[in-house]
Amino acid sequence: MQDNFIDHVKINVSSGKGGAGSSHLRREKYIPKGGPDGGDGGRGGHVIVRGNDQLWTLFHLRYTRHLHAENGKPGGKQRSTGADGEDVYIEVPLGTVVKDENGEQIFEITENQQEKILLKGGRGGLGNWHFRSATNQTPRYAQPGENGEEMSVIFELKVLADVGLVGFPNAGKSTLLSVITAAKPKIADYQFTTLTPNLGIVEYRNHQSFVMADIPGIIEGAAEGKGLGHRFLRHIERNAVLLLLISADAEDYAKEYEILITELKNYNPELLDKERVLAISKSDMLDDELKEEITKKLPKDVPHVFISSVAQQNLNQLKDLLWNKIKSES
Structure with missing residues (x-):
């Protein structure tokens, strides 16, 4: 497991209070x-969230509890x-969703150097110069600065x-990722080997490439929070194409x-609108006759x-299929 993959943090943030206006009166020798x-007064500091394409995780914010402008x-x-x-400034990786403590989305960061003001600093108070009038030529009061804002985010x-x-766990996702990308996920034959998403760059023809993410294994009931549930399903939302992997030794391909x-x-339900490709893994154990039988049970x-x-076997064919689907989505 990659202990440094952190995909969820909660921080208390507050913007700065505005400076007080001055109630100074001119005092000069002959006046x-x-x-x-x-x-x-000057305005208080903002709290700003900024996208950084050099970050892949929220690990750098793991121990941050409070931030004050x-x-x-x-x-x-x-x-x-x-x-x-x-x-x-709070630097976050692309694909970060910012929510309030009730889970309501405020905004999301998807581009490098994209900036969003999370909390505005309080306005500075007006100095007494603004309050002079014909009837009050020497006002001795000024505005205090406005308070900043505070929230848990x-x-x-x-x-x-x-x-x-x-x-499913054991379908061979980590093995596939390790073979066609430079990623080095941990691989073992037990459920939920992949506890965090692994990312890898797939080299394609003519020096082109695309990013593949191994999402942790789904089990029946994941959507209700069983197993590793919601925490990992959300990573699928951002993928352009879904590659569904079923092992050749599955008992019932159609059911899986x-x-x-x-x-x-x-x-x-919107996930079903995404382009899909189905791969039957560990197929080196199948002969042509078996492949024909399995094909009859697969979705048309x-x-x-x-x-x-x-x-x-057939990894270039798989890359071609995926590339065509990615291009049709873009």
Whole structure:
């Protein structure tokens, strides 16, 4: 398991308070009764979320509990405005969804250097210069700065990839990823070997490439939160194409396919609108006759391919299928 893959953090954030306006009165040697010249206070610092395509996880925020932007500085004499409080920037990987503590989405970050103000700093107070009038030529009061805002915010990462690998535990997803990409996922023959999404770059023809994510294994009932449930299904939402993997040693191919589709539908029906490719893994143990028999049981509306990651059979054919689906989606 990649202990440094963190896809969910909660942080208390607060923007800065605005600086107070100044109630200064001019005092000069030959002007004993100078007028008001108090300046405005500076605004409090904002809390800003910024996308960073060099980040793949929220690990850097794992131990952050509180973030506070700086308060604005008070206004001064001679109508000088106080300095603004320093903004706080929270860098997040692309595909991060920002929610309030009730789970309501505020916004999402999908582009590098994209910036969204999460909390605005309080406005600075007006200095007494603004309050002079014909009847009150020397106002001795000024506005206090506005308070900043505070909230608990949830950052949730949904992996951005071109292809999402979906299948039961032991279907051979990690093995496939390790063979056709540079990723090095842990591989063993027990349920939920993959506890975090693994990302890999698949090299394609003419120096082109696409990103594949191995999503942790689905089991029947994942949409209701069984097994590893919701936490991992959300990563599938961001994939352009779904590659469904069923092992050649499955007892009932049609049933396994239907269970996978049902889980996706129960979690989010829109997932069924995505392009799909079906791969039968570990197919080096099948002869042509068996492949023909299996083909009769597979869905007619989804392209399929028999592959073997270990024997490296039909992997280029699989890449071609996926590439065509990705291009049709873009």
